[in-house]
Every structure is written in C-alpha cells, then in structure tokens.
Amino acid sequence: MTSGAGDPLAEAAPRPVWWEGRERTAPEPLVGATTADLVVVGGGLTGLWAAIVALDEAPGRRVVVLESGHVGAGASGRNGGFVSDSLTHGLSHGVATWPSELGELVRLGRQNLREIDDFVADEKIDADFRLCGKTTVATRPHEVEALRRLAGLQREHGEESTYLTAEQVRADVDSPTYLAGLRTTVGGLVDPVALTLGLRDAAVRRGAVVHEASPVMRMERDGTVLCVTPSGAVRADQVLLATNAFKPLLRRLRSYVLPVWDHVLATEPLSAEQLARIGWRENQGLTDAGNQFHYYRRTPDDRILFGGYDAIYYFGNGSDAAKEQRDASHRLLARHLRETFPQLSDVRITHRWAGMIDTTSRFTPVFGTAMGGRVAYAVGYTGLGVAASRFGARVGLDLLAGRETERTAVPLVRRRPVPFPPEPLRWPAVQVTRAALAREDRTGRRGRLLRTMDRFGVGFNS
Numbered sequence: 001m002t003s004g005a006g007d008p009l010a011e012a013a014p015r016p017v018w019w020e021g022r023e024r025t026a027p028e029p030l031v032g033a034t035t036a037d038l039v040v041v042g043g044g045l046t047g048l049w050a051a052i053v054a055l056d057e058a059p060g061r062r063v064v065v066l067e068s069g070h071v072g073a074g075a076s077g078r079n080g081g082f083v084s085d086s087l088t089h090g091l092s093h094g095v096a097t098w099p100s101e102l103g104e105l106v107r108l109g110r111q112n113l114r115e116i117d118d119f120v121a122d123e124k125i126d127a128d129f130r131l132c133g134k135t136t137v138a139t140r141p142h143e144v145e146a147l148r149r150l151a152g153l154q155r156e157h158g159e160e161s162t163y164l165t166a167e168q169v170r171a172d173v174d175s176p177t178y179l180a181g182l183r184t185t186v187g188g189l190v191d192p193v194a195l196t197l198g199l200r201d202a203a204v205r206r207g208a209v210v211h212e213a214s215p216v217m218r219m220e221r222d223g224t225v226l227c228v229t230p231s232g233a234v235r236a237d238q239v240l241l242a243t244n245a246f247k248p249l250l251r252r253l254r255s256y257v258l259p260v261w262d263h264v265l266a267t268e269p270l271s272a273e274q275l276a277r278i279g280w281r282e283n284q285g286l287t288d289a290g291n292q293f294h295y296y297r298r299t300p301d302d303r304i305l306f307g308g309y310d311a312i313y314y315f316g317n318g319s320d321a322a323k324e325q326r327d328a329s330h331r332l333l334a335r336h337l338r339e340t341f342p343q344l345s346d347v348r349i350t351h352r353w354a355g356m357i358d359t360t361s362r363f364t365p366v367f368g369t370a371m372g373g374r375v376a377y378a379v380g381y382t383g384l385g386v387a388a389s390r391f392g393a394r395v396g397l398d399l400l401a402g403r404e405t406e407r408t409a410v411p412l413v414r415r416r417p418v419p420f421p422p423e424p425l426r427w428p429a430v431q432v433t434r435a436a437l438a439r440e441d442r443t444g445r446r447g448r449l450l451r452t453m454d455r456f457g458v459g460f461n462s
C-alpha cells in the first residue's frame with residue numbers, strides 16, 4: 001500500500017473506519033439516585049441484546065444500561081463484522097472441546113444467527129447484514145490438507161462447503177499467496193457499528209434507559225444491588241455484567257478473561273477498476289487458515305478492512321487506550337496486506353485501530369452468577385462475539401431468572417474454562433504459547449507444548 005512519502009501509515013487516521021461520518025450524540029450520564037429492575041453494565045452488543053430481550057420478555061420492566069464510554073466504544077464498535085453461527089469458536093474447536101454436545105451447540109448457534117437475521121429485518125436495522133458465507137484460504141502448503149479436512153467436517157455438520165484449488169480460489173479472489181480455499185455459505189458480514197447503534201435504538205424504543213459516560217465503579221449488596229457511578233447510583237434487583245475484556249467488576253473474572261489487543265487497518269474506497277484487479281465479486285469475508293490469522297473484507301463503501309494476526313497481551317492485563325496504536329503491529333499488517341494484494345499497491349491506508357478481545361483459555365465465554373444470584377455475567381467470546389453475544393445475553397438473563405433452558409443445559413455454559421495463571425506467570429505463559437502457535441504455523445507441526453495443552457482443554461487464541 002502506498003503513500004507519497006513511502007510510509008504506508010502516513011495518512012492513516014487513528015480510529016475505527018466504522019465511525020467515519022457518524023455523529024455521536026452527547027452522552028447523558030447518570031446523575032443522582034434511581035432504581036431499576038435490571039441494570040446492564042456495558043453498552044456493547046451483549047448489553048444491548050440483554051436490554052432488548054429483557055424488555056421483550058417483560059415489557060414495562062425498568063431496564064437501565066450503564067456504559068462507561070459511549071455505546072459501541074468497546075469491541076462492538078471496532079470489530080471486523082464477521083457474523084458466525086458458531087458458539088464454539090469454529091467447528092474444529094467444537095469437535096475438539098465439546099465432541100458429544102457439538103450437534104446441540106451447532107443447532108443453538110444456527111438458531112441464534114437466524115433470529116438475529118430476523119430481528120435485523122423486522123426492526124429495519126440498516127447494517128448491511130448479509131449472510132454471504134466466507135472463504136478460508138490456505139497460504140502455506142500444510143494448510144491445504146487442513147482445509148480439505150475442514151471441508152469434510154463442515155459437510156458432516158450440514159454446511160455447504162466447497163474445496164477450491166489455487167486456480168479456483170484465485171479466479172474468485174486473486175491473491176498470489178493463495179494455495180487453496182474453502183468456500184462456505186454459513187455466516188456472513190455486517191457493519192458492526194450500524195448494528196450496535198441499531199440495537200441501541202431498538203432497546204430505547206422498548207423503554208430502556210441508556211446512560212453513557214457512566215462507568216460503574218463498584219457494586220454494593222444490601223438486599224438489592226447498588227451500582228455506583230461517579231455521579232449517581234442505581235439500586236437494582238438484578239445486574240447483568242456485559243463488560244467483555246474491560247477490567248471486571250467481579251474479582252473472580254480476572255482469572256478467566258484476559259484482554260488481547262487485535263489490530264486492524266482500512267484502505268480508502270476502491271474504484272471499480274481497482275476492484276476488478278482482484279475480482280471478489282461475491283463480496284464475502286476472507287480469513288486465512290493459520291493459528292495467527294488475518295481476516296479481511298470489503299466495507300459497504302468498498303474499502304478493504306484488514307485485521308488480525310498480531311494479537312498482543314500486555315503484562316498485568318494492560319488495557320489503557322494508548323495501546324490502540326501499536327506501530328509494529330500496524331506496520332506488519334500493512335506489509336501483509338501488500339503481500340496479499342500486490343495489485344493494489346496504489347491504494348492508500350486511511351485508518352488504523354485496535355480493540356480488546358476477551359480471551360478465555362477455552363475460546364468460549366464464561367457465564368455465572370454472583371451476589372446471591374442477583375448478578376450474572378457473560379464475557380469471554382475470544383474474538384467471535386458479533387453473533388454469539390446475543391446467545392451470551394440470553395444465557396445471562398436465563399441465569400438471573402434462575403430458569404433452566406436449552407441454553408443453560410449445555411456444558412459450554414455450565415462448565416467454566418480453566419483459569420489463566422496470575423501474573424507474573426501470565427505474561428510469560430502467553431508468550432511461550434504464542435511462540436508455539438507461530439512455530440506450528442511455520443512448520444505445520446503441533447509441538448509438545450500445544451499437544452499437552454490440548455489434552456487439558458486449554459489454549460490461546462484471538
């Protein structure tokens with residue numbers, strides 16, 4: 001990718017492309033004391049789905065959403081917008097981790113995606129929600145065989161899945177790095193900010209009150225739960241924590257979730273002639289097949305969004321906003337984008353950003369309750385939460401209601417992931433695991449460390 005001075009990032013604005021041209025309304029922080037039936041902490045997809053579902057279940061319920069920044073400030077407003085039907089962080093991981101329950105998890109995941117599709121249509125949310133499937137590409141020889149195996153697995157589970165040779169995949173999207181491809185029809189793409197803001201509006205239409213610039217500093221229990229912000233407090237019968245990778249309000253969650261920074265670039269809009277150089281007529285999302293993978297897609301205005309690969313964990317759960325701009329990670333991505341599409345060397349990179357992914361050792365969320373069942377949490381989607389966040393929100397509400405449902409019955413919900421070690425062990429453990437994953441990507445061999453971790457059902461992903 002280019003720029004006049006030869007620096008590919010020289011013209012890149014330090015913010016997510018999804019917010020381009022979108023005005024944010026002035027925040028209305030919580031001021032003073034109030035009461036609610038349900039407080040939702042976190043104004044991302046999980047929190048907003050929770051507010052919507054809670055109000056659809058019981059219209060008239062007093063639901064207050066408390067968001068520390070603005071709606072969509074977290075991962076929901078800065079992700080790639082890939083929508084997946086998977087609740088298990090992909091089918092292969094599902095087979096490895098939940099072999100006997102996989103059929104049920106696949107069913108629940110597809111039902112979740114169908115219901116999102118219906119909701120977006122019914123509420124007329126203009127979010128470019130398209131179930132266009134995706135293509136996974138092999139860029140290293142050993143990944144070719146892995147794609148063939150995955151094609152078989154997907155077909156076993158009822159997915160239309162087509163293995164493509166190098167020529168076939170390049171006839172569709174032309175990159176000299178592609179050695180094979182796998183085109184699936186399940187899942188798709190969305191404009192994540194349009195979806196998040198659409199859900200906010202849907203929640204407000206149902207009666208939810210959303211306070212931005214209202215960080216919950218602590219929760220106090222005295223029969224009910226008091227959620228305290230800098231300028232107010234809400235006394236609530238129930239609280240749902242939807243705080244993703246941010247510093248959790250419950251100490252116990254620190255051992256289950258660690259924040260991993262995932263980096264993203266976007267280009268200027270491509271002209272029809274530039275697009276013709278690479279094809280990509282079906283406009284689906286693409287990912288490559290390694291442990292450290294890229295994800296990329298066209299935006300509704302035909303930019304290329306290109307993210308992933310370099311997932312960074314900072315010592316001590318580093319989560320301050322300054323970490324959004326990591327030069328080395330963005331430059332690496334710029335180089336990879338150039339290598340993927342050398343035909344587009346004249347296209348400028350216009351945006352660079354990062355966001356925190358809530359990683360668990362099992363790559364699937366952790367659910368539970370606290371404070372005598374008045375507080376529930378749903379966090380830990382490990383980079384695949386655009387669709388799964390709705391499932392997570394529903395589980396959180398099930399737990400608060402104390403009801404047993406098809407969702408709470410699955411071990412993925414009932415059983416917790418293995419906790420991460422505390423610092424000072426956490427950081428080196430992540431680095432050693434990352435190095436082992438990178439080695440597997442280079443060599444195609446899963447080393448002893450990773451095989452041992454597989455046996456204990458633990459890993460590191462983004």
Ligand SMILES: Cc1cc2nc3c(=O)[nH]c(=O)nc-3n(C[C@H](O)[C@H](O)[C@H](O)COP(=O)(O)OP(=O)(O)OC[C@H]3O[C@@H](n4cnc5c(N)ncnc54)[C@H](O)[C@@H]3O)c2cc1C
Nearest residue numbers: 042044045046068074075076079080082216244355385386
């Ligand atoms: C760069 C990037 C790319 C991604 N790409 C994809 C993708 O393509 N597909 C996919 O499925 N997933 C993707 N993900 C993951 C996906 O975005 C998340 O799983 C999903 O958005 C989680 O939604 P959430 O509401 O749980 O969390 P968030 O959107 O992070 O919302 C949590 C909110 O809680 C607020 N908060 C935190 N603490 C407090 C507090 N104490 N008081 C009040 N508010 C608080 C935060 O400000 C934040 O707004 C990506 C994530 C990142 C970072």
